[in-house]
Amino acid sequence: MPPYTPEELALPSKKYEYLDHTADVQLHSWGDTLKEAFEQCGIAMFGYMTELETVDIRQNPEIEATGHDLESLLFNFLNELLFLFSSDPFVVCSKLDITEFSTEGEELRIKCKCYGEEFALGKHPQGTEVKAITYSAMQIINDTENNKFELFVIIDI
């Protein structure tokens, strides 16, 4: 196990909530920057799968996502995280650290360190399964003037 610095182990404060939708769940996250809102949105998704307090930080795999606009970047980012959870190494994360966040140019790109551990029945309470990320009613508020950064994503469960 690689040693983690206290900064790496510190969990961010919660800046997300779950909103109403008939069959599915809408994630709503926010932050001081768009990057933070993205990180929070990812954590919100993991928060629906288990109780994040039970997750210890033991690994930090890195994922990469690209997109041609902010919406597809967010969609692909969440898809990568879902994939991380649903196939080997089955990691559930309580902290995300986006190390590269380029939202300019032709190809938008995210690199993200995902802090968490392998999901283990018995240790992690089972929440609800996320089937897929959707573009349905997706909203990205990227208002640098007023410092307002919010994301709305519906996940199919």
Place this chain on the structure above:
Amino acid sequence: MVVRNYNQELEFLEKINPYCWRIKKGFQPNMNVEGVFYVNQTLEKLMLDELKNACRPGMVGGFLPGVKQIANVAALPGIVGKSVGLPDIHSGYGFAIGNMAAFDINDPKSVVSPGGVGFDINCGVRLLRTNLFEQDVLPVKEQLAQSLFDHIPVGVGSKGIIPMNSKDLEEALEMGMDWSLREGYIWAEDKEHCEEYGRMLNADPSKVSMRAKKRGLPQLGTLGAGNHYAEIQVVDEIFDKWAACKMGIEEVGQVCVMIHSGSRGFGHQVATDALVQMEKAMKRDNIETNDRQLACARISSVEGQDYLKSMAAAANFAWVNRSSMTFLSRQAFAKQFHMAPDDLDMQVIYDVSHNIAKVEEHIVDGKQKTLLVHRKGSTRAFPPHHPLIPVDYQLTGQPVLIGGTMGTCSYVLTGTEQGMSETFGSTCHGAGRALSRAKSRRNIEYTEVLRKMEDMGISIRVASPKLVMEEAPESYKNVTDVVNTCHAAGISKKAIKLRPIAVIKG
């Protein structure tokens, strides 16, 4: 888009009989055909309230009501007949859940839409019978529920226990239940009582992404979470004695097992991949839809064909999945009663798919046509004498399995001629949500739900307490209303009512 108030919207809707409403052209732009939906008085209110809510001034960021979604589907290229909403309809991704639509394969403009199938490809219900009666099971009900829960992997993050490697997966994707049969997990008769005999022949695993296979491999033979369940049920009422007899159900009190599950992460990923591909195809082929979520591709295009082939692989995955859980259920019963599953007569009554697209022959305006029929949250319900239903059900019509929700009844219906001509041989699939999940979590107490289940004499084993609140019966439309509407409208016919005595859930 034109903004209309609720009363103006209502002018496009017409009640044609106590169970059926017509959606006229113009309700949404570019409708090629009319829409229709089946509701009784109670369900009608839910449906219209949804529309009323969406018409409130200042309503933004919300979702489209089901009735609008039916109309948007009616605007897709190549659609024939009508866009049909079944009684359990509610708002979904692109297509409403409980929506079916058929497209003429020989029309080059016709499309296939992954949104018309849903993320959980070939999600479906299977019903096993036994020769046990309620009094045989009651003394050991808790043990049996626990045993089923121990045998079947359930909930988020659970992994299948049927040994599989990637080569096995490839074969299973191609062969469906033929694989399960070859590996010895099922009986030959099981295939006979399954739509498509448990295998879609056009499945092509090479069209499926590595990512889908990686998600699918650990999950084969798992129940999943959400609304999926395995239940021990007893026959509560027999409406059609003759049809019930053909299904091996003789008397009230007989014990059955119902399994509701789908293609797990595999199907979800196939759908996600296809949606991305189709966005591109839509731009290229200039396909216009009313809603971005109705991503689709021409049936004849590469994207359309690739989707159909990978969807078929996902369908096969789902059948193998339900077959694996059939095997595990038979084991659980056999161990409890110290009898072989065979001696317990644990035959598959039927297995239906309620999220799928299939090529079928139908009569449209007096002419026989080959159609691609999308059923999303809708079950095929073929009438007596239809060539695609097994010989045992030739005279009764196809058994249609309608799963209730946790703690409520389930039904077995049979297909009718009227359903064949009015709804392309389709009927409802279950209860359909009425409350949002977040609202259920806020309003319903976990312990309260469990206490109610206990009062009703239902043993429950569930992996996630939160899910109990989300899946509480109050969160759903009343399945009896839904089934009675289908029966009264004549699109299918009631045969058997089942009541749960034990529920196993994610």
